[in-house]
Amino acid sequence: MKITIPEFCLVALVGASGSGKSTFARKHFLPTEIVSSDACRGVVSDDENDLDATDDAFKLVHYIAETRLRRRKLVVIDATNVRKEDRARLIQLAKAHHALAVAFVVNPGEDICHERNRERPDRQFGAHVVRNHTRALKRDIKRIDKEGFRYVHEFRSVEAIEAVEIERTRLWTDRRDEIGPFDIIGDVHGCRDELLGLFGKLGYSVRLEGEGLDRRVVAEVPEGRRVIFVGDLVDRGPASPDVLRIAMHMVEQGQALCVPGNHDVKLLRYLNGRNVKLNHGLDATVSQLDREPPEFKQTVKKFIDGLVSHAWLEGGRLAIAHAGIKEPMLGRASGAIREFCLYGETSGETDEFGLPIRYNWAAEYRGKTTVVYGHTPVPEAEWLNNTLCVDTGCVFGGKLTALRWPEKEIVSVEAAQVYMAPIRPFAHPPTRPGVVLSQQAMHDDLLDLDDVIGKRIVTTAMGRTVQVPEANAAAALEVMSRFAIQPKWLIHLPPTMSPCETSTREGFLEHPDEAFAYFDKEGAGRVVVEEKHMGSRALAVVCREEDAARRRFGVTSGETGALFTRTGRSFFNDAVTTEAMLERIRAGMDACDFWSRFDTDWALLDAELMPWSAKAQGLIKEQYAATGAAANAGLGEAVSLLEKAGHGGLDTAELLADFASRKARADQYVDAYRRYCWPVTSLDDYKFAPFHLLATEGKVHMDRDHLWHMQELGLIAAEGGPSLMATTYRVVDLSSEAERLVATEWWLQQTANGGEGMVIKPFDFSVRGARGMVQPALKVRGSEYLRIIYGPEYDLEGNLARLRKRGLGLKRSLAMREFALGQEALLRFVAREPLRRVHECVFAILALECEPVDPRL
Amino acid sequence: MLLTLTTTHQPATDLGFLLHKNPGRVHEAPLSFGRAVLFYPELSESRSTFAMLLDIDPVALVRGKGRGSQGLFDQYVSDRPYVASSFLSVAIAKTLRNALNGSSKERPDLAAKAIPLSARVLPLPVRGAEDLVERLFKPLGYNVEIESIPLDAKLSYLGDGWDVSPYVCLNLSGTVKLSELLSHLYVLIPVLDKQKHYFVDRNELEKLVAKGESWLGGHPEKELIANRYLRFKRSWTREVLARLAFDEAIAEEAASELSVSSSGYGSGEGHAGGEDTGEPREARKDAAEEALERPIRLHELRLETVAEKLKELGARRVVDLGCGSGKLLKRLLAEMQFSEIVGIDVSSGSLENAARRLRLDTMPGKQRARIRILQGALTYRDRRIEGYDAAALVEVIEHLDSDRLSALERALFEFARPEHVIVTTPNREYNAKFEGMAPGQLRHADHRFEWTRQEFAKWAEPVAERFGYQVELSGIGDSDEEFGAPSQMAVFARVG
Known part of the structure; x- marks a missing residue:
């Protein structure tokens, strides 16, 4: 007998002691998939039959099961599970992790159980045990399918048990094998003309022909591309049936995927004859459908009924759900998930317009999967934490928006008219009064401690996984929060550099x-x-103007960039000098037409800023000059004492030569550090010598060779006036x-x-x-x-x-790790990932450069 | 680096007998860190000079002496190979042992006699405390002459402070026993230098007692000497002083004075920044602020006011954000009303201090269960501090750059969201009343700003409004008619 189960589910084996559950499990499942209560009893007590250990053993069973389910792994519970309350616990567990529960009742007959137990020396617990198991099982086996299992399979003979074949199928929501490119289209709400317009813009050729039963869709798609509808095809707008027609046709032709929206599902309930209120635009759809042949309604019914809550695509890189989805729900199936995907989550309160206040799940989203969704009309499609809402309120007179994937390009057409007045204005609420920032920038105002402390493991594009010990992260936290500049500017730190052998x-x-x-x-x-x-390492973020700083970096202080050191501190102590220096660099960039050539309004330059004494005067005084002064004073006097003793007749020639050569070196030493000090009386005395053009909008230039970098920066330096210096x-x-x-x-x-x-x-x-x-x-x-x-x-x-x-090994390994992290930080920044993802890398570089401290007390 | 000893005692050539070093040749003595070169640049009946040059191996200081060994320092560029420091003391003890102990085979009587002697030591690190040289040596009966050593006058165009280095050349003269002169130098050179090149253990205490026996007990700077010599291990200082003192009473007095002056070391400031431990610079900043505020007991008063307020608000679970070394935590712990107390600071040094101050290691279980200290930064959202009754930020916000305040506001009022928040910060207007403060100067070198009463209100009121709190502002400390109170406090109460 062939039985199909989902490849992700909880399997509960049910049967008396001796019924052959463990043998059954071993035959059909991987050893790592099976959690056996006997084995867990053994783990906690060294005795698989120690009944005293039962409570602890089951804690372990549940812990393992729960962990596997959380990780989206199938789990098989090999325990008797004969009592209803035991099974209820498992069902609860499955539900909490949106896993389907499947029961296999293994029931070869009480006699066989007795017989098998008799043959096993470790199972001499008496016949009454099996009898009790069988009795408990009989008591409620008839209603087991009401307990919450998706599937229950009972096998009543040894032969039936042996005949079982199990096949695993993928859940409908798991479409990871579907690969793009896709064009993901927001809530259409019956706006057929805008949809056709958008198709045109996207390079599709879609048209409708004929009337009534003959009305049909002709669609041609660009090579390899497919459409994804995020749901809410219907209601409010003027042509819901045609929109349905287009979606149904394209889905049928394999040209499109579709997830259901709440409006689509409500229409289905109406079509199913359920008592639904004809409001929120359903009234319009109903009257439009009334003009369609009844067969059409049947097709629509079937179509919507077949839609699956969400689609998890492209190996897990992308997910589509109408109202969004939380990470632990991805690629799973449950009533709760369907509910969330259709309606989102509400706080239970209503706003001044009488509409439910939505809980902004995207603000908390931290998943690796990009989620594209609709449902909540917004004025612009804006990325937030790797999620994007593409419902731009077309039916309310906004626009119809598509996301081109993987290009991440947003394409929109304006609504031809306001088909319905919005009940509330669809704008993002600002979290800081009077400040216009993107959703992501507002979110990024505050980073989370959980993203930086503790032991960190950062995966980088260079293929290196970099570990940061907890003690280093603890040390970096102090530096970062006390001395570093605003993290929004801190998109990179340079790696340490090794000397040659x-x-x-x-x-x-x-x-x-x-x-x-x-x-x-x-x-x-x-x-x-x-x-x-010989100066100090300086990183310069230069924005073309103040507004670019706001738009791209979310900085609203009026700064037009930042100049910071290799430990993330502001290079200059005052904002005026910083801005003046940035202005000089910007002038060089303006003059060589930098902004249009790179199609950017910001850039990150890696440079050396001189003189050394500008940043390091304290250090030069306290360490270098002090050592020089001490050496010269001491060695000078030593030489004259030795000379004196020599005149007095002692043989000091050798010592004198020795000390004199050391004195000469002390003089050379003083000359050496002096060379890198010069007074700064105006901005002209600073020299900013850039050598890497690290990034501009959308690009990390670490794929360009150094000759390119030198040439590009040479252009800027040539035009930047006395404060800029070319590197030879x-x-x-x-x-x-x-x-x-x-x-x-x-x-x-x-x-x-x-x-x-x-x-x-x-x-x-x-x-x-x-x-x-x-x-x-x-x-x-x-x-x-x-x-x-x-x-x-x-x-x-x-x-x-x-x-x-x-030894250069440690230094070189550190340099490589920091190099990989620095590049990763920039890749994430130009890909517009949330700041926490950029900050994670930059923080890690700083942590690697810190002396570890004990993080625990 | 070098020491010379000169006498005009007649015949001055006896110096050779006193030092047990034959003037006829140059002596070289190997030392663990290099060598000492000993010779007489000047030798006559009327005047003789002995010189000791230290030749310290700079590479070995960093690399260690052999394969796989560790050096003493991690920086190659350091004044250590060139200055008179504990290396010189060690060299004196190793090469002039008999003279240091006052014995002389050939001239025992002369060794026990005070004779005209002068010593020259250079370069001697004094790190800005030149007056200390006189305070240390004058009471011992020396004429003290100090020659300053320039830092690098050629760079004085870069700004101030290039004329004078942290080193001096010290000239002492007096009529004194050679052994006394040597023990004075042996003890006081490292005291001036404030550093030792080796680990200070209990042996060091015994050495101090032995070398200081005859003179330290009566020295007016004995606490300072002992304290610095023993690298600020205060219990040892007390022990040394007790053993050197004539009776217990004097030692008691010494000990109690010490504990008062020690409050200037170690901070107690509850701020987000790192504090003292092992970071003398931070300690100096903290101490400067405390010294300003000490006459009015301001910090005590602040803590008292905040603790009282928390009690009055009926808070049970409280967080001290920027707990520093735990002064407020200690007060809260004494009140049973507070069932859960969490101290957060970004500086692990401060937290270690707090753990020590509160004796967390040995705290009884019930009490220990009421308190936790954690590392955290106020500019990050911290889920561990969500859901508390009250949060206190005593002298914290002024340690944040003003462009980071918006992050603190959200972390605190939007996410942690305690029922009450108490914030204290200095009142800048009152700075006019502090003696010795320049206009525009802030109370602490790490303060990023200090607010007037109006500026504080301009921050607090909109924050309260935005996040659904009500706020009340008040002063802490005696209020001046014109400038208000020295410190100011905002108490935020969540609405609804």
């Missing part, structure tokens, strides 16, 4: 050869060598010894003239080598600059020998 050349700790060798080994082919500026660079073909030599010579010259050094990057922004991702950049710093890092005396040969041993 240490050089073995005499007198050098770093040298370009090692960086060239690294990239050569990784197969980069060409590299871009860029001058490394050259492209080096690693296979050419000559090119390497020229670049090395350049490096030697630059660093001899006081330059910090250079950054060597693979020609392409991100490169996958034989052993995974290649470092996005390596720094090769000049000998004098390194004095600032490693101290005045680092290049004494004895010191150098030890400093050459440095």
Whole structure:
């Protein structure tokens, strides 16, 4: 006997001890699908027959069952389940997770049960047990199908049990194997002309021909595309029957999918002869239908009746439901889900227009599946937390809207007229008075702690899953909330940068050869060598004007961008300087026609901002200059004491030479840090030297090579006046010894003239080598600059020998993780994902850079 | 980095006998962190000078000495290899042990005798507390001469503070026993430096008692010396002072003074920011604010007012947002009316302090069940604080950038939505009454703003209106006719 069950459901086996339930379960289900009460008794007590452990064992049974159901996994309950109350608990469990419950009653006869138990030494609990089971089962088996099981199958003989074959079918709501592209159309409400107009705009050719029974639809769809109707085809509008005709035809032809709307379902109830009030536009539909032949009504009835609450599509990436859907309902089936999909959720209160106040489920939605829905008319289709309402109130004189998927393009046609006056104006209520922001921007005003604290695992497009330990997240929380700028601006943080391997050349700790060798080994082919500026890393979000800041970043403070450091702090302490600097950068962008060439009104630039002393004066004073002052004072006096002792006849020559060379290095050290300090008396004294054009509207430019970045930014720098500085660079073909030599010579010259050094990057922004991702950049710093890092005396040969041993593994792994997170943050931002998704990545970068602290007390 | 000792005692060449170091050659003594070079740059009957140069290995300080070993510091660039610090004390103890202990094989009488001696130490880190040098050495009978060491005068075009480095060259002279001079230096150099290159354990307490036996008990700065020497382990300070003191009474007095002055270290400010522990800079900021407000006991009064208000409102389950080191929590815990108390702060350092202050580890179970402290930030929605009777934000909002206030408003009034919210913040108008405050200066370096009474009302009233609360504003502390009270409070009550 072939039995079909849904591939997601709760299966309750029902039968006395010895009836063969476990054997049955093992034959038809995976071991991981079966939750056996005996096994759970064993887990909690080491004895599968310990009746004292029954309560605890069932807690475990229910816990496992519940967890599997929550994860949308089939579960089989292998317990006697002979009493009605045991089964009621299971049905309740299934219901809570929108799973169908199926009962298999395994009943080979009491004698067989006795016989089997006799053969098993561990089952010597007496015949009365089976007798009680059988009695309990008999008592209410007749009404078992009233208990809430979707299907009940009873097998009354060993033969029947053995003949069972089980086949699993997909739930109707689970259409994950259907792949787009789709055009998802909002509530039509009988607006046939607008629908036809929208089809035209979408590239479909749809028309209606003939009258009465002959009236038919001719539809041609663009190659590969399909329509999805989000429901509410009927009511209020002038031509509900034609709209139905179009939808039914296209669904029948496989050109469209359709989910039911509340109005469609109410029409069905009317057609089924139920007593429904002819209001809210149903009256119009009824009178239009009265002019249609009765066969048409029958077809409509059948059509609506066959519609499934929602459609879960494209491997789970997309879902369509009329009034929306919550994540735990996706691809499942229950009365509650159908109810939600048709009507949404209301708070039970009514507003001043007497309409129910809707609970905005989308504000709480956090799922990965994009949900497109209708039901609630809104003035514009606007993304909120990966959901989109495409009901733009056509019948109320708004427009009819479609979402092109996966392009995420919104296409609308205006309503030809107001077919019905709206009862309440359909506008989003602002959460901040007087502020016009998108729904998403308003929602993003407040981030949720749950999205940043605790151990975090972030999956990135680069294919790397990055873990952030809880202790790092705890440390980052303090930095982020006390010192970082408004998170709406903070869409990226740069990765740390590893130096090259240490050089073995005499007198050098770093040298370009090692960086060239690294990239050569990784197969980069060409590299871009860029001058490394010695300032402070600065990220600049530049908006074309204030309104772009509001529209794209949801910032209403009047700021036109942000300048922030690699730890997310504002670069300047005052807004006036920030704005003035942004204005300079913007001027450079205006002058090179940046905005129209990139079709954007904002950009993110990655740069170095000089002088070093502008941002780091405190550090220079307290750490660098202080060390220099101490070294010079101490070593200076030591030298003169040794000289004095030498004059006095002691042999101090060797010591004197030693201390004198150290004193000389202390002087060089002071010269080294001084080189990167200069006074700032006006904006002209700042130098902003950009080297990455990271993102503009809709695009993350990390797919462009560094030559492109240098050229684009060179244009801006050339036009940006004295505050902007171009970064010098050259492209080096690693296979050419000559090119390497020229670049090395350049490096030697630059660093001899006081330059910090250079950054060597693979020609392409991100490169996958034989052993995974290649470092996005390596720094090769000049000998004098390194004095600032490693101290005045680092290049004494004895010191150098030890400093050459440095582990780069951790730094490089950190750089890669941060690089992946930074790119991911931008990809999410340009895809207009909710801020929490962007913030998650940026927060993770900051956390990786933080010293961990104990998060628990 | 270096120490020189000079005597004009006749014959000055006896210095060699006192130090047990032959003037005829240069001595090199290996030390765990490098070496000491010992020699006499000047040697005559009338005047002799001994010099000790420390040669500290800067790489080993970071890398450690051998394979896989850990260094003492994580920064290569540091003044440690170049300054007179605890390294110098260790070098004195290791290379001049006999002299330090006052013994001399050849000249025992001279070692026990006060002779004209001078010492020169450089560079000595004093970190802005130059007056301290005199306070430490003058009472011991020295002439003290301080030469300042410039920081980097060439960079003075960048702004102030480039002329003077945190180091000085110290010159001491007096008639003193060599062993005394050496023990004074041994103890007081690390005291001035405020850092030690090794872990301070109980041995350190014994060393202090031994080296300070003859002079520390009578030194007017003995608390400060002991406290700094023992890296602020106050119970040890008390013990040292008790052992050095002539009778218990003096020690008691010392101990009680200490606990008063220590309130300047460690904060008690209930703000969202991080507080003291291990972060002296934060502590300094907090201390500055407390010092301003101390004469009027403002913080105590604030906490008292808030706790009373919470009682009066009949709240049982309360959240202290920005609980800092837990001063308000402690008060609330003492009142049985509060059945559940939650303290939230963003700084894990503060929370650790709070846990210590409240003795959470050893708190009896019933009481422990009433209180929780959690890390959280007020600019994020926090589901853990939803549904409480009341929330208190004592001196918190002024630590947030004003563009982050809208997030706090929503997190607090829209989502956490307690029945009552109490917010206190300084009244900027009153700053005029504080001595030593420049116009426009704020009470705490981390305050992002301070509001006048009118500005506070301009914030509180629309917030109440928007989120369905009623608000009442009042002052905390004695009210001045013109400037109002030093602190101000808003009590929000949810409508419906």
